[in-house]
Amino acid sequence: MLVSMVETMAKARENMYCIPALSAANEITVKAAIETAEEKNAPLIMLYMHTSKNPQDMLDYGYMATNLARRATVPVSIILDHGPNFETCMLAIRAGFSDVMLDKSSLPYEQNRDEVAAVVKVAHAVGVGVEAELGHVGTGDKYDQEGDTVFTRPDEAVSFLQESGADTLAVSVGTSHGVYKGTPKINFELLEELHKIVPAPLVIHGGSGTGEDNLYRMCRMGANKLNIANELMQGCVKGVETNDCTGFGAYGFFNYIHNGYKEVAAHMFDLCGATGQA
Numbered sequence: 588m589l590v591s592m593v594e595t596m597a598k599a600r601e602n603m604y605c606i607p608a609l610s611a612a613n614e615i616t617v618k619a620a621i622e623t624a625e626e627k628n629a630p631l632i633m634l635y636m637h638t639s640k641n642p643q644d645m646l647d648y649g650y651m652a653t654n655l656a657r658r659a660t661v662p663v664s665i666i667l668d669h670g671p672n673f674e675t676c677m678l679a680i681r682a683g684f685s686d687v688m689l690d691k692s693s694l695p696y697e698q699n700r701d702e703v704a705a706v707v708k709v710a711h712a713v714g715v716g717v718e719a720e721l722g723h724v725g726t727g728d729k730y731d732q733e734g735d736t737v738f739t740r741p742d743e744a745v746s747f748l749q750e751s752g753a754d755t756l757a758v759s760v761g762t763s764h765g766v767y768k769g770t771p772k773i774n775f776e777l778l779e780e781l782h783k784i785v786p787a788p789l790v791i792h793g794g795s796g797t798g799e800d801n802l803y804r805m806c807r808m809g810a811n812k813l814n815i816a817n818e819l820m821q822g823c824v825k826g827v828e829t830n831d832c833t834g835f836g837a838y839g840f841f842n843y844i845h846n847g848y849k850e851v852a853a854h855m856f857d858l859c860g861a862t863g864q865a
C-alpha cells in the first residue's frame with residue numbers, strides 16, 4: 588500500500604530502527620525495490636530525483652510507481668528527493684507522491700525555514716509529508732577537504748521543525764553524498780543528541796560507502812531513514828558484469844540489473860533493522 592513515510596517513520600522512531608530509502612527512478616528498480624521489501628516484510632521508501640527538464644517525466648513516473656506501490660503487500664512511500672524548489676514539489680504532489688523533500692540546506696536558516704513552510708502548507712492540506720534538511724550534507728568528492736559539509740545544530744533543529752512545520756529532518760552528522768574521498772568520520776554523539784531532543788524522525792543522506800559498522804550503529808541510535816543510491820547502482824553494474832551478456836545472454840540484461848539491485852537492497856533492509864517491521 589502507498590502511505591506517507593511520516594506514518595512508517597514514526598513507528599521506526601518509536602522502536603529504534605531505520606527504513607531504507609532506496610533510489611528507484613524507473614520501472615526496473617521500482618519493481619526490484621518493492622519485491623525486496625515484500626520478501627523482507629518491511630516498510631520501504633523509494634527515492635526519485637527529478638533530473639529531467641520535462642515535467643511530464645515526473646507525472647509518468649508517478650503513474651507507474653504509485654500504481655505498483657498501491658499493489659504492494661507492505662507499506663511503500665515515494666518521495667521526491669532533493670526537491671530544488673516549490674514548483675518541483677507541487678509537481679511531485681500532482682504526480683501522486685506520498686512525500687516531498689525541499690532541500691534548501693545551502694541557504695541561511697530563515698530562508699530555508701520560510702521556503703519549507705510554504706511547501707508544508709500545501710503538502711499537509713493534501714496529506715503529503717515533508718522532509719527538510721538543516722545543516723548541509725556535502726558531496727563525497729570534497730569530503731577530505733571538509734568541503735561544503737556543515738553539521739546540524741541540535742537547538743536549531745528543534746526550532747526549525749517547530750517554525751517550518753516539516754515532518755522529518757535530514758541531518759548532517761558526517762555522512763556524504765556519492766563516493767567518499769577519504770575515510771568517513773561519523774559524529775555519533777551528535778546523532779544521539781539530535782535523537783534525544785528533536786521530537787521528529789531523523790533522516791541520513793549519503794548512506795552509500797559509509798561503512799557497515801557505522802550504518803548499523805546509526806540505524807539503532809536514532810536514524811529512521813537511510814538514503815541509498817550509489818551502492819544500489821553498483822549492485823546493478825555487478826549484476827551485469829557477473830553474467831554472460833554475449834549473444835543470447837543479452838536478453839537477460841534487464842534481469843541482471845533487477846537481480847543485482849535486489850541483492851544490495853535485501854542487505855540494506857537487514858542492516859537498517861527494518862526486516863519484519865511491515
Ligand SMILES: [Zn+2]
Nearest residue numbers: 764792793814
Ligand atoms: Zn541526499
